[in-house]
Structure formats: structure tokens, C-alpha cells
Amino acid sequence: MVSNNPICSPARATLLxxxxxxxxxxHCNVNSKSAVYGVELPANIVCWSDVLKEQxxxxxxxxxxxxxxPHQPYIPCKNNEGDIAWNEWTPFERRHGFDYWYSYGTYDYHDRPMYWDTKAPRDSFQFVNQWxxxxxxDKAIDFFKNKGNVxxxxxPFSLVISINPPHEPYNTAPAKYHEPYNNIPIDSLVTDANIPPADTKMGDEYRKDVKNYYANITGVDAQIGRILQALKxxxxxxxxxxxxxxxxGNCLGKHNEHSKNNIYEESLRVPLLVYWKGRIKPCIDDELLISMPDIYPTLLDLAGYKKNIPATVDGKSYASYFLSRQGNKPSEQFILGALSYDQKQIKHSGFRSVRTKQYKLAYVTKKGGGLEPYLFNLQTDPFELNNIYRADHPMVKKLLPRLQYWLQKTGDRFAIP
Structure with a gap:
């Protein structure tokens, strides 16, 4: 599984x-800088939640x-105090079929988060003194119990629980989730070949953050356990x-990348776990090259609403594969990111990539103009240390036409020489 546009807002829009x-x-993160170019989820686009609402x-x-x-006057909160405002209330008519609402735009103070409840107007948010x-x-468990007739x-119901961590800052998780890592030598966690050495900016950042990052994962995992137990x-x-x-995903400093929105596996790869008692056989699958747009049609198909999937959806349903482990599987995944806020400059910005089980071909816009090509053999070089790109490489000749086809199909004018 990959996030085909590995940054917060684009990935969420693709999923919905x-x-x-x-x-x-x-095409980029939603904030006051991109708002100038009209970047936000359209009110009239059909999300899977709209389809379920109709059913x-x-x-x-x-x-x-x-x-x-975000729009002025900006919501008075820490994420809106800098040069760019990030956090905004979602009007009732823009919630895409979600009747119960306990949410925020984006707010990164995880140990004192803020929320708008279902009926709260824009100026009536609340802060909570809890991770x-x-x-x-807790709120998900209340939803299952129907506390407050929500x-x-x-x-039938659907519920999205959109947890922010592990997201920087990484040091806000409760101490109990840090404890398993306190006595682990840091050297034992710094063994991957693509981690920069100590006494470098990104090398030191990785060593500073890795235990906290794992603590966040441990804490989130515990909440998934609570949610599943409450369903039961x-x-x-x-x-x-x-x-x-x-x-x-997140590089944490690997490849000298601070976080996400780049071509590397640490940024692109995300977990995908699907459970349906008695219907989906438990297994680990490393064959299905599924992409974020495929989740929408697959879920609706599993739920019995295949006929209600809009023709405009780019993804494909793999419901039959989930249920039987048989059927057609995609042979590649297409990836883009780091796009300009300005739609007129998108074709000259960011990266485009095609990924198979063994290879990744990518083209990255250079700061001074032009493109830097990359080809990685993900099986022999899982840490992506050796760029084996050459124009006459057999895999370049095979994958480049596939990438160009996808660009044309999606209306992306990104020009590859």
C-alpha cells in the first residue's frame, strides 16, 4: 500500500x-497560503460518505x-499564529454526509487538542486536557454506545477516527508509551543503511526523534485495541x-529528508489492515499493489454498493480479491507530490513516479529547473541507496510509457523529456 500523494490534505482527499x-x-496541503488558489475539498464532489448517507x-x-x-479572521489558536494559518472549522454543508462531527482542521498540540462538536458554530471550539x-x-467508544444519541x-453506521500522531512534535505521548523504549540503546534503533551519520543535521534529528516516534505508534496501537474491544x-x-x-509515512531524517512528500519508501509506504469477521481470511499480503483511490470503490463494493460507485472515481475495486485472494491485481502504483500551490506551476513542480513490486522509476524537479531521474531496484536495494537510472535501462523503457500514460489519463501536464 502506498500514499499516492504522500502529504496530509491530498492523501485525505484522495481517500475520501x-x-x-x-x-x-x-494537490497540496490546505492552509492560508494555498487558499489563495482555491485549494480545499469541493463541496459538490461525491465522497464515499455521501454515497453511504444516501443509502x-x-x-x-x-x-x-x-x-x-482557513479564512480571516483566523481561528485564534497556536497553529494559526505563524505566517501560515492551518486550522479551520468545517461548515455543516461541507461535511459530506457525516452527521456526527467531532473534529478540527489541523492542530498539532496533541497533549491539549481542540475540537468542534456537531452543532458548534465556528467560534465555539473546545480544548481537551488529554492526549x-x-x-x-473515548469518543469512538461513546459513538458505539450511542452516548448522547449521536x-x-x-x-447501519460508518465512523472515521482520524488520529493525528505519530505527527510532530513527537514528544507529547504519555510517559507509559515511552517506557518500553527508555532502556533500549539508541544504536540498536539506528541500523538502517539510509540513516545519516551522527553529528549531521538529519542524523541527529533521527536519533532525537526515533524513540518518541515509536512511543506514538505504541500509543495509537493501544487505542486501536480499545476501539476493537468496544466494537466487540x-x-x-x-x-x-x-x-x-x-x-x-515519514523519513524522520532518512535520505536527509525531514518528513514526507518525497519519493522514498519511508514517505510513500503506509499500513493497510482490513478486518471483516468470517469474510476476509487473515493473512499477510505482499502482492496487491493497492493505491489510495482504490479504497473508496473497494469498501463500497464490499458493503454491497458497487452500482452506486460514481463513474468519476479513479480507483478500482479489489473487493473480490480481498474476499477470495483471487482475481486481477494491479501491476503498478502511480505517485506524485511536492506540487506548487499555484495550479499554473504544477506541471513544473514536484515529482512523478511509477512503482512496481521490484522497481521504482521517479522524476524529481530540480531547484534550478529540469528533472533528476531515479531508478531503484527495491528488492536488491531496499534502502534506495543506488540510483541505477540510465535512459536505455530495460526497466526505464518499460515503465516510462506507463507513467506517461497515467499522466495523460489524469490530465497531468508534467513533462518528461
């Missing part, structure tokens, strides 16, 4: 709409949304599809 940025309009579902959303453009993932798990218990205790687990994934 089943489309790439040329259709959903979210009588009771839909809930908890946590980070990050798809509505965000634990609080959001859902129609006679209707409320007799909801037997006929509920549970999906766990993420909007992007």
Missing part, C-alpha cells in the same frame, strides 16, 4: 473521493479533517468492516 488531485482539487447510513467523523481552507488519540478513542441505532463488547464487530491506514 477515490480521485487524484486533478479531479478533487487538493441510509449514520456517519460519524472524529479527529483531523484538514480539508477546509488526542486517547480522547478520540447516531441512529436502527441504521457492543456486539458490533461481527458485521463491521474495519480498515486501518495512514495518509503518509
Amino acid at each position: 473521493t477515490g480521485t487524484y488531485p486533478n479531479k478533487n482539487g487538493v 441510509g447510513y449514520s456517519n460519524g467523523y472524529i479527529g483531523k479533517w484538514h480539508l477546509d481552507a 488526542g488519540p486517547e480522547h478520540e478513542a 447516531r441512529n441505532t436502527s441504521a 463488547e457492543n456486539k458490533l464487530l461481527d458485521n463491521t468492516i474495519v480498515l486501518f491506514t495512514a495518509d503518509h
Whole structure:
């Protein structure tokens, strides 16, 4: 599984709409800088939650949304105090079929998060003195119990729990999640070949953050356990599809990259776990090269709404493969990112890539203009240390036409010489 546009807002828009940025309009992070160019999730695009709403579902959303453009006067909070404002309220008409709403735009103070409740107007947000993932798990459990009559218990439901961590700053998780790592020697966690050496900027950053990052993962994992247990205790687990994934990965300093939105595996690869009791056979699958737009049609197909999938969706359903381990599988994944805020400059910015099980071909815009090509053999060089690109390489000749086809199909004018 990959995040095909590995940064917060574009990945979320792709997941919700089943489309790439040329259709959903979210090609970069939603904030006050990109708002000038109209970057936010369109109110009239059909999300999978809109489809379920039409089928009588009771839909809930908890946590980070990050798809509505901030506007003046900006919400008075820390994420809006710098040169760029990030956090914004989502109007009722822009919630895409989610009836229960306990959310925020983007807010990175995880030990004192802020939320708008379903009926709260723009100026009525609240702060909570609890680590965000634990609080959001609490709210999810309340949703299952229907505390406060937040859902129609006679209707089927969907619930998104959009947990922010592991997201910087990484040092806010409660101490109990750090404890398993306190006595582990740092050298034992710095063994991958693509970690920069100590006494370099990114090498020191990795060593500073890696234990905290793992602590965040441990804390989030504990909340997933609580959520699953609550589904079971409320007799909801037997006929509920549970999906766990993420909007992007994180380099933490590997490849001298601070975070995400780059061509490397640490940025692109995300977890995908799907559970449906008695229907999806437990296994580990390393064959299905699934992409973020495929989640929308696959979930609707699994739920029995294949006929309701809009023709505009870019993704394909792999429901039959999930259920039987048989059927057609994609042979490649297409990736883009680091795009300019200005739509007129998108074709001259960022990177485009095609990834197979063994190879990754990528073209990255250089600061001074032009493109830097990359070809990695992911099986023999999993840390992507050796760029084996040459124009006459057999895999370049094979993959470049596929990438050019995808660019044309999605209306991307990114020019590869």
C-alpha cells in the first residue's frame, strides 16, 4: 500500500473521493497560503460518505479533517499564529454526509487538542486536557454506545477516527508509551543503511526523534485495541468492516529528508489492515499493489454498493480479491507530490513516479529547473541507496510509457523529456 500523494490534505482527499488531485482539487496541503488558489475539498464532489448517507447510513467523523481552507479572521489558536494559518472549522454543508462531527482542521498540540462538536458554530471550539488519540478513542467508544444519541441505532453506521500522531512534535505521548523504549540503546534503533551519520543535521534529528516516534505508534496501537474491544463488547464487530491506514509515512531524517512528500519508501509506504469477521481470511499480503483511490470503490463494493460507485472515481475495486485472494491485481502504483500551490506551476513542480513490486522509476524537479531521474531496484536495494537510472535501462523503457500514460489519463501536464 502506498500514499499516492504522500502529504496530509491530498492523501485525505484522495481517500475520501477515490480521485487524484486533478479531479478533487487538493494537490497540496490546505492552509492560508494555498487558499489563495482555491485549494480545499469541493463541496459538490461525491465522497464515499455521501454515497453511504444516501443509502441510509449514520456517519460519524472524529479527529483531523484538514480539508477546509482557513479564512480571516483566523481561528485564534497556536497553529494559526505563524505566517501560515492551518486550522479551520468545517461548515455543516461541507461535511459530506457525516452527521456526527467531532473534529478540527489541523492542530498539532496533541497533549491539549481542540475540537468542534456537531452543532458548534465556528467560534465555539473546545480544548481537551488529554492526549488526542486517547480522547478520540473515548469518543469512538461513546459513538458505539450511542452516548448522547449521536447516531441512529436502527441504521447501519460508518465512523472515521482520524488520529493525528505519530505527527510532530513527537514528544507529547504519555510517559507509559515511552517506557518500553527508555532502556533500549539508541544504536540498536539506528541500523538502517539510509540513516545519516551522527553529528549531521538529519542524523541527529533521527536519533532525537526515533524513540518518541515509536512511543506514538505504541500509543495509537493501544487505542486501536480499545476501539476493537468496544466494537466487540457492543456486539458490533461481527458485521463491521474495519480498515486501518495512514495518509503518509515519514523519513524522520532518512535520505536527509525531514518528513514526507518525497519519493522514498519511508514517505510513500503506509499500513493497510482490513478486518471483516468470517469474510476476509487473515493473512499477510505482499502482492496487491493497492493505491489510495482504490479504497473508496473497494469498501463500497464490499458493503454491497458497487452500482452506486460514481463513474468519476479513479480507483478500482479489489473487493473480490480481498474476499477470495483471487482475481486481477494491479501491476503498478502511480505517485506524485511536492506540487506548487499555484495550479499554473504544477506541471513544473514536484515529482512523478511509477512503482512496481521490484522497481521504482521517479522524476524529481530540480531547484534550478529540469528533472533528476531515479531508478531503484527495491528488492536488491531496499534502502534506495543506488540510483541505477540510465535512459536505455530495460526497466526505464518499460515503465516510462506507463507513467506517461497515467499522466495523460489524469490530465497531468508534467513533462518528461
